[in-house]
Amino acid sequence: MSENKTAWERIQLVHNTGRPTINDYLPLVFTDYYEMHGDRLYGDDKAIIGAVGRLDGRPVTIIAQVKGRDINENKACNFAMPHPEGYRKALRLARQAEKFHRPVICFIDTPGAFCGIAAEERGMGEAIAKNIAEFMTLRTPIISIVLGEAGSGGALALGVCDELAMLENAQYSVLSPRGFASILWKDASREQEASEIMRITAEDMVRLGVAETIIEEPLGGAHNDLDKISENIKEYLSQVIPEKCQKDIDELLKERYTKFRKIGAFIE
Amino acid sequence: MFEDFFKVVTKRFNGGDDYKPPMFKCPRCQGLSPLSRYEELHRVCPACNYHGRLSAQERIAITVDKESFREFDGGMKSSNPIDFPEYEEKQEELRERTGLNDAVITGTATIKGSPCVVGVMDSRYMMASMGSVVGEKIARAFEYAAANKLPVIMFTASGGARMQEGIVSLMQMAKTSGAVKLHSDQGGLYITVLTDPTTGGVTASFASLGDIIIAEPKILIGFAGRRVIENTIRQRLPDDFQLAEFMFEKGFIDMIVERRKMRSVLSHLLKLHGYDKRGAEQ
Numbered sequence: 001m002s003e004n005k006t007a008w009e010r011i012q013l014v015h016n017t018g019r020p021t022i023n024d025y026l027p028l029v030f031t032d033y034y035e036m037h038g039d040r041l042y043g044d045d046k047a048i049i050g051a052v053g054r055l056d057g058r059p060v061t062i063i064a065q066v067k068g069r070d071i072n073e074n075k076a077c078n079f080a081m082p083h084p085e086g087y088r089k090a091l092r093l094a095r096q097a098e099k100f101h102r103p104v105i106c107f108i109d110t111p112g113a114f115c116g117i118a119a120e121e122r123g124m125g126e127a128i129a130k131n132i133a134e135f136m137t138l139r140t141p142i143i144s145i146v147l148g149e150a151g152s153g154g155a156l157a158l159g160v161c162d163e164l165a166m167l168e169n170a171q172y173s174v175l176s177p178r179g180f181a182s183i184l185w186k187d188a189s190r191e192q193e194a195s196e197i198m199r200i201t202a203e204d205m206v207r208l209g210v211a212e213t214i215i216e217e218p219l220g221g222a223h224n225d226l227d228k229i230s231e232n233i234k235e236y237l238s239q240v241i242p243e244k245c246q247k248d249i250d251e252l253l254k255e256r257y258t259k260f261r262k263i264g265a266f267i268e
Numbered sequence: 269m270f271e272d273f274f275k276v277v278t279k280r281f282n283g284g285d286d287y288k289p290p291m292f293k294c295p296r297c298q299g300l301s302p303l304s305r306y307e308e309l310h311r312v313c314p315a316c317n318y319h320g321r322l323s324a325q326e327r328i329a330i331t332v333d334k335e336s337f338r339e340f341d342g343g344m345k346s347s348n349p350i351d352f353p354e355y356e357e358k359q360e361e362l363r364e365r366t367g368l369n370d371a372v373i374t375g376t377a378t379i380k381g382s383p384c385v386v387g388v389m390d391s392r393y394m395m396a397s398m399g400s401v402v403g404e405k406i407a408r409a410f411e412y413a414a415a416n417k418l419p420v421i422m423f424t425a426s427g428g429a430r431m432q433e434g435i436v437s438l439m440q441m442a443k444t445s446g447a448v449k450l451h452s453d454q455g456g457l458y459i460t461v462l463t464d465p466t467t468g469g470v471t472a473s474f475a476s477l478g479d480i481i482i483a484e485p486k487i488l489i490g491f492a493g494r495r496v497i498e499n500t501i502r503q504r505l506p507d508d509f510q511l512a513e514f515m516f517e518k519g520f521i522d523m524i525v526e527r528r529k530m531r532s533v534l535s536h537l538l539k540l541h542g543y544d545k546r547g548a549e550q
Contacts, residue, residue: 114500120510123476123519125471125472129472132442134449136449137449156442173438174435180431183431199435208350208435210435257446261443264400264436264439265346265348266345266346267344268341
């Protein structure tokens with residue numbers, strides 16, 4: 001049900017409810033899935049999970065940012081803020097998907113990549129850049145879905161895809177409204193005002209050419225009916241995955257390049 | 269008259285208060301040196317070797333062969349994709365002040381005879397943040413280089429994404445990285461020269477994708493800003509954190525090259541990859 005909430009109301013909804021996470025959706029959307037661990041270079045980041053499983057019987061690779069449902073889960077997954085090894089695990093599994101001709105499904109749900117010493121030392125910039133560049137030419141279909149919040153480069157590192165879908169109340173932004181207000185106006189308390197002018201809603205994403213599809217949420221938000229929202233997600237994937245898999249891969253890559261190539265506003 | 273002259277000499281000799289040569293205060297070592305000396309060294313701190321910021325025009329002048337630069341898309345200006353208040357006014361003012369239309373200049377040039385595509389970012393223009401124009405000009409530069417079998421040299425500097433363009437600015441990371449990949453997949457050489465400061469969305473896109481990554485000494489390189497990290501971890505970071513030397517030690521940079529040697533190093537690297545005076549025919 002479309003309810004025309006403001007950006008600020010949607011932020012509250014995503015943060016202050018028991019909004020479902022990837023761990024809720026996995027068993028309801030996929031079958032026979034096995035989680036795969038580690039980037040083979042440094043470690044295993046719990047903020048991004050990777051799995052191989054089935055969607056309607058078809059093998060797929062699943063890459064997802066993980067939010068916790070309580071404080072302990074959140075501590076374990078670092079509040080869904082990945083380190084470089086998370087992105088490198090994602091790339092490893094994406095390349096594996098390419099090798100075995102499986103489509104990749106990414107679930108984005110992060111306030112942003114983690115800002116810390118270790119993250120810088122292990123090359124956060126390089127890790128994100130590499131994912132963006134490599135996903136652009138990965139020779140298998142990629143579909144990304146924003147579940148809750150998608151913040152900055154840490155979201156885009158799983159967001160180079162053939163089609164991006166947003167859950168109805170999800171947001172995608174260049175940085176958090178709080179960060180935006182504190183940098184631009186030196187006043188973090190103006191975050192509500194920032195959220196309204198930044199254009200971060202699902203409708204904004206479709207209008208700006210960033211997203212193709214909006215997945216409807218149950219009345220009041222995804223947390224009100226997990227079965228219904230899972231069904232909506234599955235219905236979307238069941239339609240889009242076969243469609244993309246049927247396409248000639250060179251054609252698909254050309255369209256993927258063009259999707260991002262044409263975003264921008266300038267005059268000559 | 270002679271008396272006046274004598275007064276001036278005496279005053280200078282005594283360090284009198286009406287003669288103060290303009291000084292440069294280094295942001296790295298905090299040392300003071302005469303501005304004239306700093307400028308003479310093309311903005312390198314005489315005390316600690318910090319390589320300061322150059323305008324795009326100055327960088328081109330000290331890097332490429334005289335009269336060889338041909339600019340691409342010089343007139344391109346950004347419109348206002350999310351109707352951000354006062355964005356246009358701010359840009360008009362900057363255009364006047366810097367002689368630039370946005371934060372990057374791109375074009376073709378030769379370096380000691382070797383042809384290449386060059387891009388130079390300029391931190392005077394909204395901290396060289398990446399919006400639609402920066403993204404589009406860089407993507408076009410790589411596409412041109414791919415079509416014409418030319419190498420690309422990018423001098424990066426940036427505070428990150430251009431917030432005033434919202435999500436559209438974030439998407440420029442994908443646009444530019446995609447074009448870098450296209451050029452790379454066709455065998456093109458891409459050299460990144462990181463200059464002060466290279467951060468945020470530019471670090472997390474084309475700046476980190478060079479076949480060869482060079483940095484100038486003592487410059488700042490990072491993804492997250494220093495203050496953001498300090499606020500997250502609630503402790504002060506060491507002074508050398510995120511400097512070129514730190515990132516070199518961590519394995520993210522091939523070499524640190526001084527400005528006075530840059531032109532010659534770039535020329536050698538171009539020739540090593542077969543881009544000599546005849547182009548890349550062989």
